[in-house]
Amino acid sequence: MPTILITGASRGIGLESARQHATDGWKVIGCCRNPASATELKKIPGVSVHALDVTRFDAVDALARDLDQPVDVLLNNAGQSPRPRLGFGNMDYAQWSGLFTVNTLAPFKMAEAFHDHVRRSERRIIANVSSIMGSIGDTSGGHVAYRSTKAALNMVTKTLAGDLAADGVTVLSIHPGWVRTDMGGPTAAISPEQSAAGMKKLVEGATPAISGRFYDWTGSEIPW
Amino acid sequence: MPSVLVTGANRGLGLEFVRQYSAEGWRVFAACRSPRRADDLNDLAAASRGRTSVHAVDVSDRRAVRSLADELNEPIDILINNAGLMEAWSEGFGQIDYAKWEAILRTNLFGPAWVTHAFAPHVARSERKVVAMMTSGLGSLTENADGNRNAAGKLYMYRSSKAALNMLVTKLAADLRGRGITVVAIGPGHVQTDMGGPTAKLKPPESIGGLREVLASRTIEHTGRYFFYTGAPQPW
Numbered sequence: 001m002p003t004i005l006i007t008g009a010s011r012g013i014g015l016e017s018a019r020q021h022a023t024d025g026w027k028v029i030g031c032c033r034n035p036a037s038a039t040e041l042k043k044i045p046g047v048s049v050h051a052l053d054v055t056r057f058d059a060v061d062a063l064a065r066d067l068d069q070p071v072d073v074l075l076n077n078a079g080q081s082p083r084p085r086l087g088f089g090n091m092d093y094a095q096w097s098g099l100f101t102v103n104t105l106a107p108f109k110m111a112e113a114f115h116d117h118v119r120r121s122e123r124r125i126i127a128n129v130s131s132i133m134g135s136i137g138d139t140s141g142g143h144v145a146y147r148s149t150k151a152a153l154n155m156v157t158k159t160l161a162g163d164l165a166a167d168g169v170t171v172l173s174i175h176p177g178w179v180r181t182d183m184g185g186p187t188a189a190i191s192p193e194q195s196a197a198g199m200k201k202l203v204e205g206a207t208p209a210i211s212g213r214f215y216d217w218t219g220s221e222i223p224w
Numbered sequence: 225m226p227s228v229l230v231t232g233a234n235r236g237l238g239l240e241f242v243r244q245y246s247a248e249g250w251r252v253f254a255a256c257r258s259p260r261r262a263d264d265l266n267d268l269a270a271a272s273r274g275r276t277s278v279h280a281v282d283v284s285d286r287r288a289v290r291s292l293a294d295e296l297n298e299p300i301d302i303l304i305n306n307a308g309l310m311e312a313w314s315e316g317f318g319q320i321d322y323a324k325w326e327a328i329l330r331t332n333l334f335g336p337a338w339v340t341h342a343f344a345p346h347v348a349r350s351e352r353k354v355v356a357m358m359t360s361g362l363g364s365l366t367e368n369a370d371g372n373r374n375a376a377g378k379l380y381m382y383r384s385s386k387a388a389l390n391m392l393v394t395k396l397a398a399d400l401r402g403r404g405i406t407v408v409a410i411g412p413g414h415v416q417t418d419m420g421g422p423t424a425k426l427k428p429p430e431s432i433g434g435l436r437e438v439l440a441s442r443t444i445e446h447t448g449r450y451f452f453y454t455g456a457p458q459p460w
Contacts, residue, residue, distance in 0.1 A: 057322060087395065087399065088341065088395070088396060088400070089399075091337065091341075093286065093334055093338075096334070097326065097329070097334075100326070100388075101326075105322055105325060108320070108380060109322070111317075112317065112318060112320065115317075115318070134391070136365070136387070136390050136391050136394055136460040137394065137460050138394065139394060139397075139448055140398055141397075141399040142395065142399065143395075144391065144392055144396075147391050147395065148333065148389075148391040148395075149388070151387045151388050151391040152385070152387050152388040152391075153384075154365055155363070155365060155368070155380075155383045155387035155388075156380060158368045159379070159380055159383055159384075160317070162368065162378075163316065163317045163378065164317070223460075224366055224459070
């Protein structure tokens with residue numbers, strides 16, 4: 001059975017992805033900051049839960065050493081969106097910098113640390129949960145802190161796709177949709193179940209031919 | 225005469241901007257980290273009869289940016305955010321220094337954000353009201369493609385900082401439209417500078433000559449877009 005490693009697996013889209021893959025018989029490595037409070041995640045049969053703060057790069061390296069096994073899909077799902085939104089006029093630069101660490105540098109660090117695990121798996125997929133808010137050509141204003149970290153994450157996806165093509169690794173950016181989670185809020189358009197199912201289908205159908213591209217949860221390509 | 229503020233003015237493309245605007249008699253505010261070591265720039269300033277002045281500022285230092293903005297109480301027609309850093313090509317996958325990545329984001333992204341925030345009032349009370357961000361083909365998600373093997377891969381820090389800078393351009397364009405300020409990304413091409421290397425196709429006078437023409441004709445209808453030195457619109 002294939003293995004998926006999910007960051008930010010204790011709630012929202014990460015939790016639902018863990019549930020759906022486990023139900024399908026995948027081996028699920030669920031990572032979250034505080035396993036002690038991840039009661040939902042721990043309830044799912046077939047999920048091994050690991051403590052991981054993705055911004056602690058030494059801890060990422062340590063987990064990569066501990067988990068000496070192939071990883072078919074690395075799902076870089078952990079991410080943050082600042083509240084209130086940060087843009088021109090109310091920017092908090094320390095917070096902006098911290099957002100880059102979580103949303104851009106950490107997914108890259110995960111790819112570096114788990115490169116070998118992915119390379120020796122069957123499917124060899126790295127999926128970065130991005131956002132349509134990272135689409136640069138969008139002409140609306142505001143929220144530049146979050147948006148710039150996702151544009152930068154898309155560049156990480158694209159650049160990794162070039163670098164890891166020789167290893168047969170497929171790298172994707174995925175917009176999960178506007179989902180009813182803690183981040184998306186209660187009035188969002190779709191449920192975590194719909195989002196996770198769409199992303200799962202996309203990832204299962206992914207081949208090197210589509211590496212380096214940006215899709216939404218329905219499988220439609222999104223412009224940069 | 226119109227006025228221009230150029231960051232990273234001590235060498236390469238920044239220095240060439242100063243040389244050309246100076247030669248045309250513009251009021252040039254030339255900013256760089258260490259004016260004492262900027263011999264070429266100081267020579268240009270000395271020959272300008274006071275029209276070109278040199279200012280010490282590290283754009284990654286928010287307070288230094290703020291104090292320069294307070295000191296220069298004059299309209300600025302064109303603000304050129306040119307200062308930028310790039311890692312070595314050898315610092316690729318598996319060789320990443322994350323502290324350096326943060327430093328590059330600070331100079332290439334936060335720097336232009338600080339400078340634009342601090343100088344938006346100066347630009348808003350000028351005639352032309354143009355803010356330009358120096359981006360790069362290496363920062364284009366469209367151009368970093370599998371079909372372009374030489375360009376694909378590596379330079380994660382530089383590329384991601386420029387993609388993020390491009391995002392800053394489209395958001396600032398929306399945020400500053402109401403004040404009549406035009407914000408554009410500009411691409412210089414691959415130029416023979418310390419950053420571009422000696423084998424680059426273009427020389428600075430040609431690239432900057434083209435970019436000055438582009439900037440001279442930008443108005444609010446161009447805001448939020450990205451133009452090559454030839455004037456051609458570029459994809460994100």
